[in-house]
Amino acid sequence: MNNSIVEQRPLSEFAEKAYLNYSMYVILDRALPHIQDGLKPVQRRIIYAMSEMGIKANSRYKKSARTVGDVLGKYHPHSDTACYEAMVLMAQDFSFRYPMVDGQGNWGSMDNPKSFAAMRYTEARLTPFAETLLSELQQGTADWEANFDGTLKEPIQLPSRLPNVLLNGAAGIAVGMATDIPPHNIKEVVSACVHLLENPNAELPDIMRHIKGPDLPTGAEIITPQHEIINMYQNGHGALRMRALYHQEDQSGDIVITALPYQVSGSKLIVQIAQQLKNKKLPMVTDVRDESDHENPCRFVICLKSKRTDAEAVMNHLFATTDLEQTYRVNFNMIGTNGRPEVKPLVSLLNEWLEFRKETVTRRLQFRLNKINDRLHILDGLLIAYLNIDEVIRIIREEDNPKQELMQRYNLTEIQADAILDLKLRHLARLEEQKIKGEQSNLSEEKRKIESVLGSKAKLNKLIQKELIEDAEKYGDDRRTPIVERKQAQALSEEETMRNEPVTVILSQKGWARTAKGHDINPDSLNYKAGDSLLEAVCGQSNQPAIFMDSTGRSYAVSPNKLPSARSQGEPLTSRFSPPNGASFICALFAGKKSQYTLINNLGYGFRVPGEELSTKNKAGKAVINLSDDSELMRPLLIKNPENQLLALATDTGRLLIYPVNELPELKRGKGNKLINLKGTKAAADEKLVACQLLNSETGLVIISGKRKLNFKQADMEAYLGGRGRRGRFLPKGFRKVSELVAIEPKTQPKEANEPTEQKEKSEE
Secondary structure (H helix, E strand, C coil), X not given: CCCCCCCCCCHHHHHHHHHXXXXXXXXXXXXXXXXXXXXXXXXXXXXXXXXXXXXXXXXXCEEHHHHHHHHHHHCCCCCHHHHHHHHHHHHCCCCCCCCCEEXXXXXXXXXXXXXXXXXXXCEEEECHHHHHHHCCHXXXXXXXXXXXXXXXXXXXXXXXXXXXXXXCCEEEECCCCXXXXXXXXXXXXXXXXXXXXXXXXXXXXXXXXXXXXXCCCCCCEECCCHHHHHHHHHHCXXXXXXXXXXXXXXXXXXXXXXXXXXXXXXXXXXXXXXXXXXXXXXXXXXXXXXCCCCCXXXXXXXXXXXXXXXXXXXXXXXXXXXXXXXXXEEECEEECCCCCEEECCHHHHHHHHHHHHHHHHHHHHHHHHHHHHHHHHHHHHHHHHHHCHHHHHHHHHHCXXXXXXXXXXXXXXXXXXXXXXXXXXXXXXXXXXXXXXXXXXXXXXXXXXHHHHHCCHHHHHHHHHHHHHHHHHHHCCCCCCCECCXXXXXXXXXXXXXXXXXXXXXXXXXXXXXXXXXXXXXXXXXXXXXXXXXXXXXXXXXXXXXXXXXCCCEEEEECHHHCCECCCCCEEHXXXXXXXXXXXXXXXXXXXXXXXXXXXXXXXXXXXXXXXXXXXXXXXXXXXXXXXXXXXXXXXXXXXXXXXXXXXXXXXXXXXXXXEHHHCCECCCECCEECCCCCECCCCECCCEEEEEXXXXXXXXXXXXXXXEEEECHHHHHHHECCCCCCCEECCCCCCXXXXXXXXXXXXXXXXXXXXXXXXXXXXX
């Protein structure tokens, strides 16, 4: 029987503790960077292992598999794949703003970062920039801990000379928290640090005079508004929007994309644009090509259909619908000097790193000072030995315990006595005494300077500033990412992305609709269902919505391309829309963005409406003009030139009124204003409008009354000119039962058309 004690604990308590331990491990030891060196543990171990292997910037490349094996065997007992991928990331100049690994071989491409070769094929060494993390490591600046099996020591953090947590950024997902720190420019960050050292109470506006914003390696532009960037740095989190850079070539008119947003795949982008071409969503684009090569790492060409195509509109559409514009989450979440994860605003982050840097420099100087003191102590003993060289030699030759004898005779310490006993014979020359005195002098001067710096905060800050500026000049470069405020990109509407070609929409008496290509179709020659016939055919463009109006004053919109072909009998509009019960479709028209239409009812009320206000995606339509039970909508008229057109209104009593169409109010919806003064009361109108027409300044007017026609020239119409809301004048007798008003252009007016009608009128009188 097993007599061992079994500990019993509730499952909930055990699970909670186990999950908490796992969470803390992921947060502190895997996913989040440390503010001191800006590295995650695996990155730190790779860099340290490579330095221990001697694979520095001035050495030969070594196989990556050897490095990964050393890291796994000594410091990081985890997946070799994950370790190698972390190493690859530090070598990619399109992933890290300042790479730390210099790779030889296939280390992936901007188009496909995961396309790197296996670690048995690639070779690597550290970059010169990695020295900013390692140069002070052996100078008493780092704390050390045992590795996973206790056989070796590894640094807890590297003594970074620059705020690497900002320079290269970081991304990672822990348990319950994540980090997304974008890269920044060395020169800007160092300039901000220098300013903070000189002005410890500086606030964010002062710092942002130096740090304009993140500086990502791919070179695309940041389009985030300035106030959002300020809030991002103020709160430690926010969002960043990036947009590709492009220009239009003069000769071909093609669009050339020269920089993609951070971590955007070019091949995926090509697929996205090609898919839109396949779906006929970009009729103004004929082709898209990837022309990237070694000389032009990023060159994507979008071929336009014509030089007259609006390249800016095409790119705005692509920005809104593809990866040419990307939004990135920003979260300055990191492990601080206190060992706790925290989201840090920019100023707090820089101040905390500067405190770490001051501590590091202080430890480095103190380490050097201790070394100097130790050496001066030994030199003092050596100098005593040289001053008494003969006696020292005698003691060493004759005494049984020369060490103790020297310590007692000359009051030496054990360290000094050991140094004397370790002297080689060739160092007993007379010139060695002068060398010792010279070394003492130099070390004493260095000691004085170090003690001066350690004793003065101002001098310490000055030293840190000097070193920061030197590193910025050595490793810094110009900003790659321009920061430009742009308008929000909007995708082209369905109408704008359609191929622009002439079409004719045919509407039948019973509300069946269809579309024919071109404007030369004869609608009377088409087949209609039994008992049905043509109501009207309207001409327009395929990228304009076809508008249908019903008898209740509601409008409905549909793309002409979605209607059946004219070869068929069409489809009932009631299957596509949901008009009110009893309503019938009375007209069709095309609504352009800048077009205007008249909406007039037969009771003499109406207004002008922009064509785009008639369009709607609602199946139930859009109530545009309010109609009473006894009123009817007259066919809308297209207003081509509001400043020069006239509106002619004819009543069933034979009155005609003409006035400028711009006297009509422009409304989006409603009943409208009184256009002509009709006889009758509000309850029951005795007089109604029967016809309306638009006239140009040179247009003639034909009054159709049954089978008779009366042709008006410009001079004839002057008598009927008035203002909106007037009664108008009676037409000549015999033409007062108006059935239609027809506008006739001057070239189409019959010669002396008025003469026979006037003679006939006189004979009747």
